[in-house]
Structure formats: C-alpha cells, structure tokens
Amino acid sequence: MFSFTRALRLGLRGQDVQHLQERLNTLGFDAGLQDGIFGVQTQQAVIQFQTSQGLEADGIVGLATYRALFDLEGRARVLVNLAQRRLYLYLDDILQSSYPVAIGKPSTPTPTGTFAVTEKAMNPGGVFGTRWIRFFEDYGIHGTNNPASIGNAVSNGCIRMFNDDVNFIYAVVTIGTEVRIIPSERSFRTYTVQPGDTLYSIALRFGVSFEDLVRANAGVANTDVIFVGQELVIP
Numbered sequence: 001m002f003s004f005t006r007a008l009r010l011g012l013r014g015q016d017v018q019h020l021q022e023r024l025n026t027l028g029f030d031a032g033l034q035d036g037i038f039g040v041q042t043q044q045a046v047i048q049f050q051t052s053q054g055l056e057a058d059g060i061v062g063l064a065t066y067r068a069l070f071d072l073e074g075r076a077r078v079l080v081n082l083a084q085r086r087l088y089l090y091l092d093d094i095l096q097s098s099y100p101v102a103i104g105k106p107s108t109p110t111p112t113g114t115f116a117v118t119e120k121a122m123n124p125g126g127v128f129g130t131r132w133i134r135f136f137e138d139y140g141i142h143g144t145n146n147p148a149s150i151g152n153a154v155s156n157g158c159i160r161m162f163n164d165d166v167n168f169i170y171a172v173v174t175i176g177t178e179v180r181i182i183p184s185e186r187s188f189r190t191y192t193v194q195p196g197d198t199l200y201s202i203a204l205r206f207g208v209s210f211e212d213l214v215r216a217n218a219g220v221a222n223t224d225v226i227f228v229g230q231e232l233v234i235p
Contacts, residue, residue, distance in 0.1 A: 005229075008061040012038045020061060023069050024049060056171065063096060064171035076172050078141070079233075080159055080181045082110060085151055087141070087159060088233070089169060095231045098190070099169075102149045102160035110157050111136055112183040116176050130163040131170040135179040142166060189234040193226050206234050 006012075008020055018036035024045045025031050029052075032041035043059040050057040053068045061069070079088040080101065088098045104110035119134035129143020143163040144150065150162055159181075161169070191202060203213045216233045226232070 007063075008038055010038055010040070010043050010059065017042070020046075020069070027069075056167070062168060062171070063091070064168070067091075067172070076174070076177050078169070078173065078177065078179045080110075080179070081233075082112070082181065082183060085153070087161065087165075087169070089172065091172070095233070097168075098231065099161055099165040100151045102144070102151065102155050103153050104155050104157040105153050108156045110155070110159065110181060111139055112181045115179045115181070117173050117179060118175065120170060120173075120175065122170070129161075129166065131166045133166070133170060133173060141169065141179070191232050191234050193228055193230040193232060195228050197226065197228075199226060202232065202234075208234060 005016065008017055013036055015036060017038045018034050020038075021031040021034040021036070021042055024042070025034065027049065029045040029049045030041065031045040032039065046061055046065065047057045047059045049069065050059075050065055053065075055065055055068060075092060077090040077093070079090065080086070080103075081088070082103050085101055085103055086098050087101045089096045115135040117133055117135055119132070119140075121132040123130055124132040124142065127142075127145055128140075129145055132140050132142045134140040139157050139159075141159040141161065143166045144160045147162060149155075149160060154160075189206075191206070193202070199213055200210055203210045206213075213232070213234070
C-alpha cells in the first residue's frame with residue numbers, strides 16, 4: 001500500500017497512480033491498464049467508486065477517497081490555533097494539511113477547549129457557504145459567502161473557511177471527531193521536517209523540551225513516524 005502524498009487527478013503519472021489503478025481494478029472498478037498514467041478511464045473508475053461510497057464524485061483522489069479505497073480506519077483530528085488563525089488536520093496523529101480560517105471577533109470570541117463533531121450538513125447556504133460542521137452548541141466549522149474575511153477575527157464565534165477547504169475537511173471528519181481549539185494567548189510556529197531530522201534534534205533547534213514537542217503534535221513520540229515534508233507544530 002502506498003502512502004497518501006498528493007491528490008491524484010487526470011493527467012498525473014507515477015507509481016502512486018499505478019497502485020491506485022491496481023486497487024480500483026481489484027475492487028471491480030475498471031481503471032484500464034495499470035500503466036501509472038491517470039487517464040480518462042481511470043478518472044471514470046474513480047468517479048464510479050466515489051459514487052458507490054457516497055463521496056463527492058469529482059474524479060480526484062483526495063484524502064477522503066484514498067481512505068475509502070484502502071479501507072483505512074485512521075482517526076482524524078482537528079486543531080485550530082486562534083493565534084495563527086489556522087486549522088490543522090491530523091490523521092493518526094500525523095499532520096496532513098493546514099488552512100487559513102476566520103475566527104470570532106473580540107465581542108463574540110471562538111470558544112476554546114476540546115470538543116467533538118456533533119453534526120454535519122451539506123450546502124447550508126448563506127454565510128455558512130457549502131458545508132457546516134457543528135462541534136459545540138451553536139458553534140461550528142463552515143464555509144463562507146465572503147472569502148475576503150478569511151484570516152480575520154470577524155465571525156460570531158464559528159470557524160470560517162474557504163469553501164474548497166471546508167469541503168475537504170467535511171469529507172474526512174465524522175461524528176465524534178475531536179476538535180481542539182487553542183486560545184489566542186498561545187502562539188505556535190510550524191516547522192517542515194528536513195532530511196536527517198529527529199524529534200530530539202528539532203526540539204533542541206527550537207529550544208523546547210522533547211515532551212512539549214510531542215504534546216503539541218498529539219503524542220507523536222516515535223521518531224520513526226516523522227517524515228521529510230511533514231509539518232510539525234513548535235510550541
């Protein structure tokens with residue numbers, strides 16, 4: 001099985017495309033030749049698979065489609081850093097991606113703490129954009145009809161995202177997915193893992209304790225699980 005490193009779509013080539021074609025053919029979705037070229041037939045096979053799984057049938061193998069294809073049960077987790085105005089998506093405690101967000105204005109601040117997804121809705125419309133993900137009382141993560149607001153403290157307490165970004169988050173999280181919101185007083189940096197890095201060397205470089213680095217990255221205590229290109233939160 002290959003690891004998810006990029007979204008696969010029409011026109012791409014590579015061993016990951018070949019593995020995708022092998023998996024689709026094994027599952028009975030005719031992707032054609034297993035030649036590592038993402039052509040129209042592979043795209044149609046992906047669309048058929050997505051339709052069968054109730055996923056957005058866009059013919060693109062993003063993280064949600066990848067997880068469904070390979071029967072992954074990895075636990076998703078969302079972290080929102082209010083100081084950075086950024087949302088981080090983890091899968092099995094490994095950071096997958098991050099996105100800019102709008103947060104609550106001073107008079108209607110975003111609640112902080114650890115919550116869980118309690119409701120999901122597609123196409124709520126209006127100020128909620130294309131997706132709604134409730135995590136606490138009337139607070140949720142949602143899209144927007146005002147993209148210029150992203151990155152600012154302007155909401156009534158909800159986490160506001162670009163519609164394309166929240167569509168992706170929506171496809172990955174489930175009811176019960178953890179949503180942790182860090183208060184604005186805590187400002188974190190991020191660091192992209194380079195060849196030869198270990199958790200110990202990264203902690204030493206930034207002058208933080210190994211324990212704090214592990215805690216900030218949801219308990220990724222095994223140096224063997226970090227990889228080049230992975231983004232770590234530096235407390």
